[in-house]
Amino acid sequence: MDTQASNTPVNQSLIHDPPFYQPSGDECELFERAWKNHLPLLIKGPTGCGKTRFVSHMAARLHLPLYTVACHDDLTAADLVGRHLIGDGETVWNDGPLTRAVREGGICYLDEVVEARKDTTVVLHPLADDRRMLPIDRTGELLPSFMLVVSYNPGYQNFLKGMKPSTRQRFVSLTFDFPTAAQEEAVLVGETGIDAMTAKRLVSIAGAFRSLRDHDLEEVASTRLLVYAATLIKDGYDPVRACRAALVETLTDDPETAIALSEVVNATFGR
Amino acid sequence: MEEYVGELWDRLITGAAEKRHAAVGVQLDEIAKPAAIFFRALGGDPGLGISAAPAVRHGARRRLLQRVAGSGEKVELSWRDGHVLRLPSQIDLFAEKALNRDLYFWLVALAAVETEHTLPWIVRNQQATLITLQRFPGLLSRYDRLVAATLAIRIPPEKLPADESAQENAIRRALQEPGTVNQILLAKRPFQPVPLWPHPQPPVSASTEDANGSGSSEHGGSAPVKKSRRKHLAERTDATEDKNGFLMMFRAESLFSWSEFVKVNRPQDDEDDAETAQQVAEDMDSLSIARDGKTSAASVRFDLDLPAGAEDDTPLGEGVLLPEWNWKKQVMQPDYCSLQQLIAADATPCELPHALKNTANRLRRQFQALTPTRHWLKGQQDGEELDMDAWVQLVSEKNSSMPTSEHGLYRAQVNQERDLACLLLADLSLSTDAYVSNHSRVIDVIRDSLLLFSEALTATGDSFALYGFSSLKRSQVRFHYIKGFEEKYSGQVRGRITAIKPGYYTRMGAAIRQASSLLAQQKKRQRLLLILTDGKPNDLDQYEGRYGIEDTRVALIEARKLGLRPFCVTIDSEASDYLPHLFGAGGYVVIRNPEELPKELPMLYAQMTR
Numbered sequence: 001m002d003t004q005a006s007n008t009p010v011n012q013s014l015i016h017d018p019p020f021y022q023p024s025g026d027e028c029e030l031f032e033r034a035w036k037n038h039l040p041l042l043i044k045g046p047t048g049c050g051k052t053r054f055v056s057h058m059a060a061r062l063h064l065p066l067y068t069v070a071c072h073d074d075l076t077a078a079d080l081v082g083r084h085l086i087g088d089g090e091t092v093w094n095d096g097p098l099t100r101a102v103r104e105g106g107i108c109y110l111d112e113v114v115e116a117r118k119d120t121t122v123v124l125h126p127l128a129d130d131r132r133m134l135p136i137d138r139t140g141e142l143l144p145s146f147m148l149v150v151s152y153n154p155g156y157q158n159f160l161k162g163m164k165p166s167t168r169q170r171f172v173s174l175t176f177d178f179p180t181a182a183q184e185e186a187v188l189v190g191e192t193g194i195d196a197m198t199a200k201r202l203v204s205i206a207g208a209f210r211s212l213r214d215h216d217l218e219e220v221a222s223t224r225l226l227v228y229a230a231t232l233i234k235d236g237y238d239p240v241r242a243c244r245a246a247l248v249e250t251l252t253d254d255p256e257t258a259i260a261l262s263e264v265v266n267a268t269f270g271r
Numbered sequence: 272m273e274e275y276v277g278e279l280w281d282r283l284i285t286g287a288a289e290k291r292h293a294a295v296g297v298q299l300d301e302i303a304k305p306a307a308i309f310f311r312a313l314g315g316d317p318g319l320g321i322s323a324a325p326a327v328r329h330g331a332r333r334r335l336l337q338r339v340a341g342s343g344e345k346v347e348l349s350w351r352d353g354h355v356l357r358l359p360s361q362i363d364l365f366a367e368k369a370l371n372r373d374l375y376f377w378l379v380a381l382a383a384v385e386t387e388h389t390l391p392w393i394v395r396n397q398q399a400t401l402i403t404l405q406r407f408p409g410l411l412s413r414y415d416r417l418v419a420a421t422l423a424i425r426i427p428p429e430k431l432p433a434d435e436s437a438q439e440n441a442i443r444r445a446l447q448e449p450g451t452v453n454q455i456l457l458a459k460r461p462f463q464p465v466p467l468w469p470h471p472q473p474p475v476s477a478s479t480e481d482a483n484g485s486g487s488s489e490h491g492g493s494a495p496v497k498k499s500r501r502k503h504l505a506e507r508t509d510a511t512e513d514k515n516g517f518l519m520m521f522r523a524e525s526l527f528s529w530s531e532f533v534k535v536n537r538p539q540d541d542e543d544d545a546e547t548a549q550q551v552a553e554d555m556d557s558l559s560i561a562r563d564g565k566t567s568a569a570s571v572r573f574d575l576d577l578p579a580g581a582e583d584d585t586p587l588g589e590g591v592l593l594p595e596w597n598w599k600k601q602v603m604q605p606d607y608c609s610l611q612q613l614i615a616a617d618a619t620p621c622e623l624p625h626a627l628k629n630t631a632n633r634l635r636r637q638f639q640a641l642t643p644t645r646h647w648l649k650g651q652q653d654g655e656e657l658d659m660d661a662w663v664q665l666v667s668e669k670n671s672s673m674p675t676s677e678h679g680l681y682r683a684q685v686n687q688e689r690d691l692a693c694l695l696l697a698d699l700s701l702s703t704d705a706y707v708s709n710h711s712r713v714i715d716v717i718r719d720s721l722l723l724f725s726e727a728l729t730a731t732g733d734s735f736a737l738y739g740f741s742s743l744k745r746s747q748v749r750f751h752y753i754k755g756f757e758e759k760y761s762g763q764v765r766g767r768i769t770a771i772k773p774g775y776y777t778r779m780g781a782a783i784r785q786a787s788s789l790l791a792q793q794k795k796r797q798r799l800l801l802i803l804t805d806g807k808p809n810d811l812d813q814y815e816g817r818y819g820i821e822d823t824r825v826a827l828i829e830a831r832k833l834g835l836r837p838f839c840v841t842i843d844s845e846a847s848d849y850l851p852h853l854f855g856a857g858g859y860v861v862i863r864n865p866e867e868l869p870k871e872l873p874m875l876y877a878q879m880t881r
Contacts, residue, residue: 076683078653086665086680119685204406208312216308216851260308263376267313270409 021050021057022187024179031058034172035107040128040148042168045176048222050187051151054176055109064147065106067097071116077123080110081136098123102134102146113150114163121167124148128170178223181207187223192230198239201268202226205243208264209251216257221247239269296363297371299323304847306379310356313383313407318817320848323360324349327470331463332426332435348470349378354817356382364466365420373413374466380410381469393441396468397449404449417467418446425463434458584613587752593781595745598821608781610748615770620762623726624769627719627869631726634873638730647682654683691880692734692756692795695724696786697771698804699739699751704773705805707865713805713842714773719869720803721753721768727873729760733880734795737764740782741774744812748781749774756793779808780822783837787830799879800830800837803872805865807849824853840875842868 031054034041043051052068059066069080082096101108113121127134127148150171152163179187181203188199206221213220229246233239248261299306299321307321326345347359358378362371384399404411422443428436435458442462445452455462592606623631648654650661661680697720703713721737728735739751751771754764783802790798808819827837839850839859850859860875862868 076651076653083652201408208314211314211317212308212312216311218855256304257308259302260305260312263305263309264312264407266409266413267376267380267407268409270413 018060019053019057020187020190021053022179022183022190024176024183027054027174027176028058028061030172030174032062035062035064035147038147039172040124040150040170042171042173043149043151043176044154044173045151046178046222047153047219048224049176049178050223051176052109052111055107055149055151059107059109065101065104066109067101067106068109068111069097070111071113071120073115073117075116075120077120080120080123081134098127099134099136102127105146107147107149110148110150112152114152121164124150124167125170128167178206178210184223184226188226188230191227192234194230194234198233199230201239202229202233202243205247205265205268208268209247209261216260217251219251221251225250240265243269292363292366292371295366295368295371296361297368297375298361299358299375302372302375306358306375307848309376310379310383313380315356315379315383317852318821319351320355322355322357323347324357324470329464330461332431332460346464346466348464348466348468349382350470351382359466362466364424367420370416370420373417377410377414377417377467378469380407381467391454392471393445393452393455396465397445397452400449421446421465421467432458435460435462438462584749584751585616587612587614591785593748593784595780596822596825598818603825608742608745608748608778610750610781610785612750612752612785614752615767618763618766618770620766621769622762623722623765624719627722627726630870631723634723634727635730638727638873638877647684649682650679651681651683652679654679654681656682658682689731689733689880690796691799692736692790692793692797693728693799693801693876694736694738694756694786694790695721695801695803696782697721697737697739697753698777698779698802698806699741699771699774700777700806700809701741701773701775702777702806707842711866712773713865714771716842716865716868717803718768718771720872721771722765723869724872724876725754725760725764725768727876734793736789737768738782738786738789739771740778741776742778742781742810743775744810745778745781745814747775748778748785750782750785756789776810776814777804777806777808777819778810778814779804779819780826783823783826783830787826787833787835790830790835791833797880798835799876800835801876802837802839804839804841804843806841806843820849820852827853838879840868840872 031041033039035058043054045051055068056066069075078096080096080098082094082099084091085094086092095103098108100106110116110124178184181200184203184206185196185199188194188202189196194202203226206223206226209217209221225246229242232242232246243265244262248258248265252258252261303321310319310321311317324347326347329346347361349356349358351357356379358375362374364374365371380403381396381399384402386395386398386402388395390398400414404414425439425443428439428443431439434456437456438458439462441452441455442465445455446465446467590609590611593608593610594603594605595607596603649658651658658680665680697717699714699717703717706712707716725735725737734756735754736756737753739753740749741751742748751774753767753771754760758764779802783800786800790800807815808823809815810819814822830837837854837858839854840862841850841859842862842865844861844863846859846861850861853859862871
């Protein structure tokens, strides 16, 4: 559906070219409904399974401006809302991404929201419940809402970092996981233009690696890594070496695990 | 002289007969870990371990030279059962190292495929080969190379009698074109072993259930000098009851060979010469093991009876009934274990041992840095007060017409709170009586660890509890109270830590369930269940091997569901065989040098909760 959309010249001339996205369920419909009804959305899923791509795809499809904030330890409420900057002899109010998204009625996307400081996420509370207002104390403004999307990776948290239940409870949630084999092959083909046979083999390697989750590997091969491998192969690089660089070495530091993973690659592409 | 010539001849003839290439052989130990991961990656059961297969007599025709030399009688083949994947302890069939190594991975790949058990062996092998090659087309060229090399070392069909020749031809075709052979006409002599396929009739231990209900005993003797990965085919035989072992009927016509089980009861007459014993054991086809629950070493050194009531620790309250998971039946057995909380009866309040004082002081200082405090952050974009330093810098940069970078001009006060509870569960089984160095046992190391851990955590103000456990079958899971969450760390607690002593066995699942329920009552946002152990879950009854591991795994899954974070600290150097299955890749740490544990443990805690 998306490939069709991006193939039609009419759509391309509009605001953005929607980036390629292969839906794996009804997540697009849910997103549209959430947007229509101003419901905040929480997307969770392992790294590299397409959370960010999904949001940018949907923003382009709905013709909405998208403000993405990659959250980190030092992110303060002011970074999101905005602050007074000191200019020449005066202070100027400067909107943060959250405020800008609100003013433009766009989408504000907070990537890896658990990485942000606890006090920061509290600023989201009035936005994410039925008030749907953004109070800005410094300017005394009260802004109507827009769409808030946050994402996080449940398996990838520091022991002390989790999402506050009170924050969590304000979102409609959507769980992402790696797509099925057929869908993932379609993603690889659509994203890199690689041939179907190679895509199939790459996905089979990923399937083998994913069965090692929670056992020998902390993180498993994401769709993103497969896209990297496919890109290297498409560029003419040797498949075995491409997989070693993009998958094996990325996933593990342990030499023995690396040997085992390389054997899986050899068993798939080998000579 | 005669002896010398004989030795020379033996070496010569064996060397000529052995079509083996020891120089380029691959040992199982070299590739055991990658092979295990490879097995799991290909969809193999993650609960299976890898061990060496014993050599078995194949009875097939041998080359003339081999017959003269009396070699090549036995072969190591791979097979898989409910507990382990058995692989040859070394492969040196081919002249190229790469081929020998490939054979290992090929055997592992085959073992990861499930086939119909009802089909004939030869059909199953071809089916497994086809499935493997289809899923992993990259193996095709490797398979072809292996088949070519294997066929080259087999006795060609032309040199065999008619029936064996037909048999050999069928095998050759099945190897070369898998999927084309539907049956094999068995000749009088068994066929030559096929190293590319699993064992035709995996020798299964004669009985898996034993009537005595006794399990492998945990003995805390000195560590074995040399561990052999090879497991022996075991058949279980009942031990004779109290008969005098040395009164034996003498029958001249039947001399006992090493490999026959002699029903002699000689509990104390144990050969300490480990090397000889090991050599002899490796020469045997199968080891007969009688399970009466104690090795002689264990029976001499430890009395496994429960102490009399007066001697024992004081029970705290009623016993608790806990469920246990039976993986064979895949059912949870409710109220299966009885757990008794105990408190040391002979603990007297004491001070921290002098030897630990310095370390404890240092740790306390380090851990005070983790205490929740309100403190000021400089250079913030936002905050309660102006950051004068930053302001001065900004002004001076402006005045010197330097390009000004963005500055945070505020100071903000933050409150880093630690909303954290930690329960440390220490394994106090008998195996902790083993020595880790010349002067300390595992239990001493655990004791020091508990002391230093408590010192460090007291400095942070984090809420923590200490418990220990051991067990004697399901009716006596002993859960030692050392420090509760509400209790303050005091001389009394130190006394209880000092009083810990090696107990019985390791029924880990029940202890984890009890610890989880205690920890789950803590109203903290982060709850850490720290398990300190030195070996696998194990008890006298069926709680050993996979049964124990699967029960522990289920107990851990339950703990995670309660919102707890289990983490395991172990000093078992073989822990990476089974701990990933229980705790996941990031969920455990192996302390290579047990003596480092007391210092490492608090550091680990700091790392995890920083």
